[in-house]
Amino acid sequence: KAGVTQTPRYLIKTRGQQVTLSCSPISGHRSVSWYQQTPGQGLQFLFEYFSETQRNKGNFPGRFSGRQFSNSRSEMNVSTLELGDSALYLCASSLQALNTEAFFGQGTRLTVV
């Protein structure tokens, strides 16, 4: 069974640009969550989707957005990139509505220059 797949693994973008990250959950999983990991702030929740509906959103500016497709794949978009957006972005999927066992992908390392 394939794990959570995040693409791309590494990304370098310039300030002001926008970026789209992709997450393919484990087959059959309907919940996808996104987290931002930085040395200074640690792991912070971005948003969570279940069956194409955003159920929760963290305290991030509106430049951060996401969506989930009917096949449960999810994308997150960051517009007008800032240097502080440089981070490891982690996606996690789970089978049930209550994420008592989340499976994480390897993440996308975004560097903003």
Add this chain to the structure above:
Amino acid sequence: AQTVTQSQPEMSVQEAETVTLSCTYDTSENNYYLFWYKQPPSRQMILVIRQEAYKQQNATENRFSVNFQKAAKSFSLKISDSQLGDTAMYFCAFMKYFGNEKLTFGTGTRLTIIP
């Protein structure tokens, strides 16, 4: 809002020894889950162990066990017979039982197993 505190940024221990990682949390919730996640260098985060707050019995998974003290809001992880593969960042995490499907993480403990 919930907070999770890990007071040990780094720890190291000799292979085969036992090590305990500390975690405290703050919440007004009565029903919730607590987790320990392991993030090896350059590899994905994996769930080590999970504890439901309504269960008094401490969770165990092979060499990993927890000491859950609900009144003290403490949730420590004990790793017995430590192995080189245990070298990783360990994160303590909290999740409410209903209505808020997000994990709130601590800042992590970097554990190094010395051969």
